Every structure is written in C-alpha cells, then in structure tokens.
Amino acid sequence: MSKSSNITWHEAAITKEDRHRHNGHGSCVLWFTGLSGSGKSTIANAFSSHLFQEGISEYVLDGDNIRHGLNKDLGFSDEDRSENIRRIGEVAKLFVDSGAIVTTAFISPFRSDRQLVRDLFAEGEFIEVYVHCPIEECERRDPKQLYAKARRGEIKDFTGIDSPYEEPLAPEITIRSDLASVEEAVNIIKQYLIEKKVI
Numbered sequence: 119m120s121k122s123s124n125i126t127w128h129e130a131a132i133t134k135e136d137r138h139r140h141n142g143h144g145s146c147v148l149w150f151t152g153l154s155g156s157g158k159s160t161i162a163n164a165f166s167s168h169l170f171q172e173g174i175s176e177y178v179l180d181g182d183n184i185r186h187g188l189n190k191d192l193g194f195s196d197e198d199r200s201e202n203i204r205r206i207g208e209v210a211k212l213f214v215d216s217g218a219i220v221t222t223a224f225i226s227p228f229r230s231d232r233q234l235v236r237d238l239f240a241e242g243e244f245i246e247v248y249v250h251c252p253i254e255e256c257e258r259r260d261p262k263q264l265y266a267k268a269r270r271g272e273i274k275d276f277t278g279i280d281s282p283y284e285e286p287l288a289p290e291i292t293i294r295s296d297l298a299s300v301e302e303a304v305n306i307i308k309q310y311l312i313e314k315k316v317i
C-alpha cells in the first residue's frame with residue numbers, strides 16, 4: 119500500500135489562474151542547469167532582481183542555500199543528486215502554483231532528473247536554461263576554489279572532473295556565459311518570457 123493511500127487531495131479556494139489575474143503576469147520555472155562556476159547563481163539573481171524592480175513576483179532557489187536547509191541530509195552521490203533535484207522540482211511547482219516566476223540554480227547534471235521535473239509541469243511552464251560555459255573557463259573562474267580542491271583530490275565526485283554532466287539536448291534557452299555578459303543574459307531570458315507572454 120502506498121504511503122499516501124489515506125491522504126486526500128484538497129482543491130484550493132484560490133487557483134493559479136486567479137493569482138495570474140491578480141498579479142498581472144504568468145508564472146513559470148526557469149530551470150538553470152550547467153557546470154559549477156558557469157554562472158547560474160549570478161545570472162539567476164540578476165534576472166530575479168530585474169523582475170523584482172518591475173514589480174513581478176519572483177523567487178530564486180539556489181543549490182548552495184537549499185543544501186544548508188531542506189536538503190542538508192544530501193551529498194553528491196548520483197542518488198543524492200537525483201533526490202536533491204526531485205525535491206527542488208516539487209518546491210518549484212509550489213512556487214509556480216503561488217503565481218511566482220521561480221528561478222532555480224542547481225547543476226542538475228542528469229537528463230533523466232531534469233525530465234522528471236519537466237513532467238511535473240504543464241506545457242510551457244518549465245523553461246530549461248542551459249548556462250553553457252567550457253569547463254576550462256569555469257575552472258579559470260573557480261569562485262569557490264572547488265575545482266582546485268577537486269584537482270588535488272580533496273573533493274570526490276566533482277561535476278565535470280570525476281562526475282558526469284549531461285548537456286541538455288533541447289533547452290528552451292541557451293546562454294553562452296563565456297561570450298555573453300550577465301546583462302545580455304538577463305535580456306535574452308526577458309525577451310523569451312515576453313515572447314511567450316509570461317510577462
């Protein structure tokens with residue numbers, strides 16, 4: 119018997135569509151994926167700040183921060199990364215239901231995990247943003263000196279070194295963060311949301 123067999127789903131009094139009308143904009147998840155140091159957090163925060171200034175309901179879910187709280191029981195094995203992404207997917211869905219434009223900044227290295235999250239959402243609500251940056255450039259940036267530690271063998275299972283990163287095959291948006299500035303990246307994402315009539 120499933121653990122949820124004695125639990126009933128309650129319909130909410132206020133729907134997502136009510137919130138869209140109230141807010142004057144739609145909601146979605148911008149699911150950033152890319153190597154450590156590719157610029158996910160930097161671009162996600164710049165974009166969210168831009169939305170905030172425009173009076174749009176927004177929130178950023180960031181890998182490092184979530185791993186201090188909700189997911190502090192998880193490490194970096196393949197299984198733990200999958201569970202990390204599964205939980206974040208469910209949290210992102212709640213934010214989208216609340217009417218916000220939620221940006222997530224997790225490496226999310228496995229295609230199958232990203233697909234499972236995509237499947238939680240209605241058509242058009244899940245927007246995969248591939249923050250593409252060659253590993254050589256990520257390693258040159260190394261803002262947290264983690265690549266250096268991984269090369270010295272002080273961190274095991276580090277993405278791109280001794281743990282895989284599976285590139286998205288058909289992301290809605292690709293940003294080459296070694297070529298585009300943060301400001302240009304923000305504009306690319308903004309134009310996409312305008313084109314899709316989310317904002």
Ligand SMILES: Nc1ncnc2c1ncn2[C@@H]1O[C@H](COP(=O)(O)OP(=O)(O)OP(=O)(O)O)[C@@H](O)[C@H]1O
Nearest residue numbers: 153154155156157158159160259261295298299300
């Ligand atoms: N065009 C750019 N876009 C984004 N970040 C850039 C760019 N150019 C330089 N950077 C720098 O690269 C670094 C990216 O670090 P950031 O923490 O945003 O990466 P991340 O992908 O979130 O990594 P992690 O998965 O480790 O959290 C920052 O120091 C940022 O200032």
Ligand SMILES: Nc1ncnc2c1ncn2[C@@H]1O[C@H](COP(=O)(O)OS(=O)(=O)O)[C@@H](O)[C@H]1O
Nearest residue numbers: 154181194199202224225226227274275276277
């Ligand atoms: N072995 C590791 N591989 C990748 N990132 C690591 C590792 N150990 C620590 N980190 C840190 O943890 C962050 C990545 O966490 P997540 O985005 O939550 O990863 S994910 O693979 O499960 O999606 C990176 O910002 C990096 O600072």
